[in-house]
Amino acid sequence: MIDFAWSVWNGIPAWSQVTLVNLVLIIIIVLPVVLGVAYLTFAERKIIGYMQVRIGPNRVGPRGLLQPIADVVKLMLKEVIIPTNANKYLFVTAPVLALAPALVAWAVIPFTDRWVLANIDASLLFVLALTSLGVYGVIIAGWASNSKYAFLGSLRSAAQIVAYEIAMGFALVGVLMSAQSLNLHEIALQQAGGLHQWYLWPLFPLFVVYFIAGVAETNRAPFDVAEGETEIVAGFHVEYSGITFALFFLAEYANMILISALASVMFLGGWWAPLNVVPFTWVPPLGWLLFKMCGLLFLFLWFRATFPRYRYDQIMRLGWKVFIPVTLVWIAVVGAAMQTPLGFLFH
Amino acid sequence: MLENYLPIIIFIGVGLLFGSALMVIGRLMGPHNPDSEKLSPYECGFEAFEDSRMKFDVRYYLVAILFIIFDLEIAFLFPWAVVLEDIGLFGFVAMMLFLGILVVGFVYEWKKGALEWE
Numbered sequence: 001m002i003d004f005a006w007s008v009w010n011g012i013p014a015w016s017q018v019t020l021v022n023l024v025l026i027i028i029i030v031l032p033v034v035l036g037v038a039y040l041t042f043a044e045r046k047i048i049g050y051m052q053v054r055i056g057p058n059r060v061g062p063r064g065l066l067q068p069i070a071d072v073v074k075l076m077l078k079e080v081i082i083p084t085n086a087n088k089y090l091f092v093t094a095p096v097l098a099l100a101p102a103l104v105a106w107a108v109i110p111f112t113d114r115w116v117l118a119n120i121d122a123s124l125l126f127v128l129a130l131t132s133l134g135v136y137g138v139i140i141a142g143w144a145s146n147s148k149y150a151f152l153g154s155l156r157s158a159a160q161i162v163a164y165e166i167a168m169g170f171a172l173v174g175v176l177m178s179a180q181s182l183n184l185h186e187i188a189l190q191q192a193g194g195l196h197q198w199y200l201w202p203l204f205p206l207f208v209v210y211f212i213a214g215v216a217e218t219n220r221a222p223f224d225v226a227e228g229e230t231e232i233v234a235g236f237h238v239e240y241s242g243i244t245f246a247l248f249f250l251a252e253y254a255n256m257i258l259i260s261a262l263a264s265v266m267f268l269g270g271w272w273a274p275l276n277v278v279p280f281t282w283v284p285p286l287g288w289l290l291f292k293m294c295g296l297l298f299l300f301l302w303f304r305a306t307f308p309r310y311r312y313d314q315i316m317r318l319g320w321k322v323f324i325p326v327t328l329v330w331i332a333v334v335g336a337a338m339q340t341p342l343g344f345l346f347h
Numbered sequence: 348m349l350e351n352y353l354p355i356i357i358f359i360g361v362g363l364l365f366g367s368a369l370m371v372i373g374r375l376m377g378p379h380n381p382d383s384e385k386l387s388p389y390e391c392g393f394e395a396f397e398d399s400r401m402k403f404d405v406r407y408y409l410v411a412i413l414f415i416i417f418d419l420e421i422a423f424l425f426p427w428a429v430v431l432e433d434i435g436l437f438g439f440v441a442m443m444l445f446l447g448i449l450v451v452g453f454v455y456e457w458k459k460g461a462l463e464w465e
Contacts, residue, residue, distance in 0.1 A: 022354045026361050079377045080370075084386040096366035103362040107355045118354040125425065126355070143400075147388035151400065159407050162414040169421035176428035238389055243373020247366055313464035316410075320462045324417070324453070328446065331424070335439050338431060 025117055029106050037253040038068035044301050051305040078242035083145065086239065090144035095240065095247035098137025101130040102254035109261050110185040112271045112285040123184040124172060127262060131217065134255060135161045138219075138236050141248070145239040153235020156225050156312060163319035164216040170327035171210035174203050175266045177334050178346050184262075188270030190347070198269040202346045205330045207267040209323050211296070214259035216315065218252055220300055222307035223315055260296035261289070268292045409461055420449055 009017070042057070042064070049056025057064040082091055108123035110116040120126065135158055142154020178199055179187040191197045200207055216223040225235075237248045264270060269292075271285035283291070310318070334346050427434075427442050456462065 018353065019357060022357045023361070026354065026358050030361065030365065076373050076376050078373075079379060080374050081381070081385060083388050084383070085388055092370060096363060096370065099366040100359065100362035103365065104355070104358045107358040117358070118351050120351045120355070145388070146400065148401070149389065151403075155403055155407055159410045162418075163410060166414065166417040166421065169418065170424075173421065173424045173428045176425060177431055180429060180432055182425070182429055233389070242377050243369055246373070247369060316462065316464045320413075321457070328450065332443065332446070335431065335443070339436050339439055 022117075026107075029117060030103055033103065033106060033254055033257065034250070036257055037250055038072065040253050040257065040297060041071070041249075042068045043297075044304070047298070047301045048305045051302075072246070075246040076243055080244055081239070081241045083147065083239050085146040087144040087146065090140050091239075092244070094137050094141035094144060095244050095251075096137075097140060098134060098251040099247050099254070101133040101137075102251045102258060105130040105258055106261075108184055109258075110188050110265060110270060111289060113189075115286070116185050119183070119185050121181075121183050124176070124182045124187070127184070128169065128172065131255070131258070132165060134217075134251065137248070137251065141240070142236040145236070147239050149233050149238045150236050153238070157219060157236055160219075160223065160225065160312075160315055160319070161217055163316060164213040164323070167209050167319060167323035167327055168213040168217065170324065170331060171203075171206040171213065172266075174206040174327070174331055174334055175199060177331070177338065178203060184265055188265050188272070191269040192272050194272070194276055195269075195274040197272075198267065200267045200269075202334070203267065203330070205326055207263070209327055210267070211259075211263055211299070213319075213323065214263065215300060215303060216319065218255045218259060220252075220256065221304035222310050224309060225312050225315065256297065256300055257293065260293040260300070263296055264289055264292035406464065413456065413461065416449075416452075420446075 045067070046056040046064070057067040060066040060070045082088055105127050107118045108116070108120060108126055110119075138157045138161070139154050142150045142152075142157070145151070175187060176182065179190045181187055181190070191199060237245055240248060269288075271289045273280040273283065273285075273288050337343055337346055423445070424442070427438065431438060
């Protein structure tokens, strides 16, 4: 039986062998991400529930653990409505365009020292390009819906995302200066050796800017004016129902997990343990990465439970007048320090 | 070297296919009985009373223009940051001059009120 399988495997051309192996690896990445999204929504409802002294969902399955599965099934069974005035092709393309970049960016994330699907030199540039593409889904959805709320929501969202993308880009430049590499795997390797090597310390202002910009990029509270339930109902996805809405939802949460993964790799040492002593080295490297990601994701949820929504002018002021000057100054500081004997502090 | 990009191309295909497949599944599994009220644009129960592709604030364009300038700046900074160790003081001073000119522009637009949203 095994011999037969091997002979079939050897019989197919080499290029399809490579493609098949890659497909399997991609599925090994995509499935946990999708499952992570499902249980992130559950964690969100539970955690915010407890923060508001409620218990959150607890009916479906033991302790409500099957709630996300029930939600997915419900969303799949709902009618997909395409409004008469909408631009039909763009209307159905938008959710796919929003979701695809949020998944594809995972191709270059280094999970451990050896587990990285595509170890390319320009991986940071690739991630920046893909996260920028996500805004097309939002703009196209708002335009194609031909509805006032959707239109206003997508305009707000587009302006907000591009404003925070600049701050995010500048924060990444600081990481590049420290790591001297665009390769995410290489950036994580440079932070080996323990807590004191992490870029969190020398680049602390950039880490704060990067993470808050990440919250704004994913349209999460307190920057969720694009959805602003109390003002424009649901913003850009007001006309979307059933599975089309679920895709936007999936994209938003996949982006949250992605931002957490990137922040962990670039500032928190990726898969490296905080200290190279016994109880810490028992945890496998992937465990450390997941632990750091969960910590950052918890912050996303905590922000939502704690902060009221910003006004739009406050959001723009924070992005343009606080974050961009802060990042510019810190880039100059890091650059200047690297010309002096103090440069080792920033490596 | 270039073969490292193959998984990415396959991944892009998988990403697009995954979204499209979910759309098809949702369309097949859900009911489908549209009527004219259901398919009208949502406006809190009112009839839509003007074209939704309306005029909008010019400041959105302004933000887009400023974004292009700053994003280009970041694109210039990326290769510079990677080789900063090798190009040393000369590279640092050159980039600081460039950034200085951009900061002058930034201060100008700030003073002009281009970043104000009431």
